[in-house]
Amino acid sequence: MTPLINELAHDAYRLPFQDRFHDLDMTLVAVDGTLIKALPKMLWALWMDEDRRAAKMHLEFDILKGIPLEARVTDANTSEIAQLESLLSPGKLYCLDAGYRKYHFLNTILQQSSSFIVRLHNNASYELIQERALSETDRKAGIEFDRVVWLGSTSTHNKLSRPVRIIQLRYHDERTPSGLPRTTRPSSKKTCRTPSVRKTLLIVTDRMDLPAELIMLMYRYRWQIELFFRWFKCVLGCKHLLAHSENGVTLQVYCALIASLLIRLWTGRKPTKRTFEMICLYFQGWATLEELIEHIEQLKSKEQKQP
Structure with missing residues (x-):
């Protein structure tokens, strides 16, 4: 099924992200893994113990593009790094x-002629080589420094073949309204924790x-993959397994990904819960083809009106 997914992915066009990404010379991809709970009798699905x-x-x-490109199904204990390493391109x-x-x-990743963030x-740990100047746009975005470094301690310098760049961002926790004090809450150890609103994010890239x-x-925008996982489990219902074998679960996953791609190609936008419900109503006979097409056209008109 992978060739079919690749063909559908090739036909999709980019979502209306900011114009600044149009000149990017590489495909921007996020990679991550998500767990799908299995039954205790699914012996191949190794995780915490025999019951979990x-x-x-x-x-x-x-x-x-907002679409899946490649997927594999393994037991929960399989290394995500090892899986990605076998798929690098x-x-x-x-x-x-x-x-x-x-x-x-x-x-x-660098040896595969690709890049990373x-x-x-x-x-x-790192050894500073150069302090790069920040632009006014960088400062407004909350960036505190931009440095060229040798990453790692002295004993681990040889693990990276070239210097890299680290960037630190200052941000505020959006879960706490600005200007309002945090309320303390007792932890499991009967102590009080008051997390700081101000936080930093450290990013490395070549x-x-x-x-x-x-x-x-x-x-x-890496968060888009987390939103897709929520769509995959909560809307498509793929947290409910239809098969117990590894091949059966893989088939269910690929069918769900193909369905997502088809909806994406038809509507011209990321799949939503309402669109999925409308398609289900059509297949169940509760909605006509005209009503489904009208729904799709309304989505496209809303997309065109967005700045």
Whole structure:
């Protein structure tokens, strides 16, 4: 089914993101994994113990098109880095969370003629080579510094074959209204925690040519893959397995991805819950083809009106 997914993905066009991404010379992709709970009798779905089993879907997602590109199903204990390493291809800008920050793996991405944007822990070690000047746009975006460094401690410098760039962003936790104090709450250890509103985000990339605030904007759009996981589980209902074998779960996952791509190609936008419900009503005989087409046309007209 992978060739079919690749063919459908090729036919999709970019979503109306900011114009600044149009000249990007690589495919901006997010990669992550999500767990699908399995039954205890599914012995292949190794996870925590015999009673808690799960499968894992490893997904490669085109951020600018809003579509899945590649997926694999394994047991929950399979390494996400190992799976991505087997799927690496040239010409991609991989946008990854902190779980993929292994330095030798980042070097493997470079060897495949691709690039990366990865989140680091705030206590990451590095040796400063150059302090890059920040533009006014960078400062307004909350960027505190932009540096060229050798990443890692002295003993791990050789894990990356070239210097990289780290960027630190200051941001505020949007879950707390600005100007209002946080209320403390007791933790499980009967202590009180008062998290700071002000937080920092540390990003590493090998792309030296892109503005710092654009790098941060790309990482912000990594969240699109998390939204797709919610659509996959909560709307398509793929957290409810129709088969118990690994091949059966894989078939269900691929069918769901193909359905998502077909809806995306038909509507010209990311699938929504209402569109999925309308398609289901049509197949059940509760809606006519004319009503379904009218719904699709309304979506397209709303898309065209957006700035």
